[in-house]
Amino acid sequence: MVPPPGNWITAILLAVLVMPAMSIDKNPKSFSYHRFNGTHYSVFTAVGDASINGGALQITPDSVNDNFSLLNKSGRVMFSTPFKLWEKTASSNHTSSDTVASFNSTFLINIFRKENWTGGEGLAFVIAPDLSIPSGSDGGWLGLTNATTDGDPSNQIVAIELDTVKQEFDPDDNHIGLDINSVRSNKTVSLSDLSIEISPASPKNYSVWVQYNGTSKVMDVYMAEEGKAKPTGPVLSEEINLKQYVKQHSYMGFAASTSREVELNCVLAWDLTVENLEEEKKKDRKWVKIGVPVLVLLLVMCGVGLGYYWHKRREAEKPINNNILGSTLKSLPGTPREFRFRDLKKATNNFDEKLKLGQGGFGVVFKGVLPKENLEVAVKKFSREKMKGIDDFLAELSIINRLRHKHLVRLLGWCHKNGTLLLVYEYMPNGSLDNHLFGGEEKTLSWDRRYKILSGVASALHYLHNEYDEKVVHRDLKASNIMLDSNYNARLGDFGLARALENEKTSYAELEGFPGTFGYIAPESLHTGKATRESDVFGFGAVVLEVVCGQRPWTKIQGFHFLVDWVWSLYREGRILEAVDERLGKDYVVEEAEKLLLLGLACSHPIAGERPRAQEIVQITSGSMSAPDVPPFKPAFVWASMPPTGDTNTTADSTPITTSYYGSGWTPQVVSRESYVAHTSNSLV
Incomplete structure (x- = not known):
């Protein structure tokens, strides 16, 4: 959809005004996974004893029937693509002037143990230099290091551990810690005082928020039971300049281990947002040299855009083109009738709330009357964001288009105009079963x-x-x-x-x-x-x-x-x-x-x-x-x-x-x- 003329001018002037001040593109890279299966091996790399099955990232083996298969295991599941986490500022030799990426890693975990299991060893969110896992990283090494490499700066790892076993250097067997190149945490916090048990006898899911501010160089970690709001204060907060410890291009994911004590280490969902760092832009004085010609060019583009807008506005009253959804729609057998948007808008009194019949996750349904045909209809207006809405629209259209049964609601036609998706059904005068019950x-x-x-x-x-x-x-x-x-x-x-x-x-x-x-x-x-x-x-x-x-x-x-x-x-x-x-x-x-x-x-x-x-x-x-x-x-x-x-x-x-x-x-x-x-x-x- 073309924006109104005022928005064109405002957007272009704003773009010109802010160009000199922009040195880094901070559009984040975001990923959201609320379920996992075998197809995700194309997105994640599982190493060691880790796998992706049962709807989760299984960082260690997932079985309650064979305890032997759980003993002394370690694994990692990492996002297969690295992230650029810092870049050096060309104008300064001081570390404090370097640009470090902010990120937010939110995940849902279940660390499960049977009643007769003590539970061990733990799970960690980890930033690592590569997709490998050290040999011998089972037991108290949490899939992060081993007896030889622990504490070595060349590890270049930073992790947030959720530890369920007390080592000599740990406060207890239920704590969270910030690990830098070692399982001997730089900072630990006991969770028992916060009424959080990482691996309780009665299974429980926990949401964990790991947030890093690349400007203040502070790592904050929050934790709460699934379904509860993010706490107002972090359970762990520590200042750390990631550039000092991790590779410029590093990988993010999870590590875990078991020993003679076992548990199931499952990640059920993961939302990740990482600041997108690009190479430093040219200095501001260069923008001054090109600012005027760029402004002239943008104003010309503005004129072209305004012309296009008025052209599209005049076209709005013309009949809809059957190709508007492209070849996908044309390929549907027996393509149903295409309605004019203006006819459906008039039939529903501009989608009047008083004519709303119902509402769901995919859209709102309105009652409409087509006077020329003396026909009552139900008009479903899709309300989800555009691309997903088209997928839902085509899915519904492709299936119900050819369904013919006396106990199915009959599809009459469709409409797609300026990004608005509509399906037209026969009207059911007695409404829904739910309403009558x-x-x-x-x-x-x-x-x-x-x-x-x-x-x-x-x-x-x-x-x-x-x-x-x-x-x-x-x-x-x-x-x-x-x-x-x-x-x-x-x-x-x-x-x-x-x-x-x-x-x-x-x-x-x-x-x-x-x-x-x-x-x-x-x-x-x-x-x-x-x-x-x-x-x-x-x-x-x-x-x-x-x-x-x-x-x-x-x-x-x-x-x-x-x-x-x-x-x-x-x-x-x-x-x-x-x-x-x-x-x-x-x-x-x-x-x-x-x-x-x-x-x-x-x-x-x-x-x-x-x-x-x-x-x-x-x-x-x-x-x-x-x-x-x-x-x-x-x-x-x-x-x-x-x-x-x-x-x-x-x-x-x-x-x-x-x-x-x-x-x-x-x-x-x-x-x-x-x-x-x-x-x-x-x-x-």
């Missing part, structure tokens, strides 16, 4: 309608999983994404997260972790980051219980933290019908209610392979198959050490996962790992 007593759904809605969703799910020419996983099946037409028929919608499974694969994974909504996410998806047909079935099970019980999946009821746990306890005690929505009174069919509650529990089974398939669900809701068998006690979630069999086979490129309580990434915008794992691993509800 929780919109007040006047909207209480009858039993017949509830049963019909669930049958319709089951049919739509079977179509996506088995009947469409591609296997599609919806990935966000929940009550607010189930729409109701004028006859209260269910229409599954919002395919912003849906993905097709290609090349006979049975799962879909994203590098950024598993998206979705709290209460509807299958436990295995949190550990593997993969969406499967089984994870869709888990979401359907949550919807079934929600519809029958009239309670949201995350409802705390009678001491239980989740609806499914409460229903399972009633089933075990032979009182499952007490879970039926009390607003229905006795106006429901007992046999149908019991069947649906058992179906909901079966679909919520913690083990993916034990859940019914979509085809069986349709047969159960239609009455051609009896209710599923459900164990009286909710089974424990097991993170299998080998890929499951049958319909739950992972993709060919998936990495085998070892049994580990914590060893995978998480999706912070959805649910904390503690609460979800506590829910899914409790076998006696």
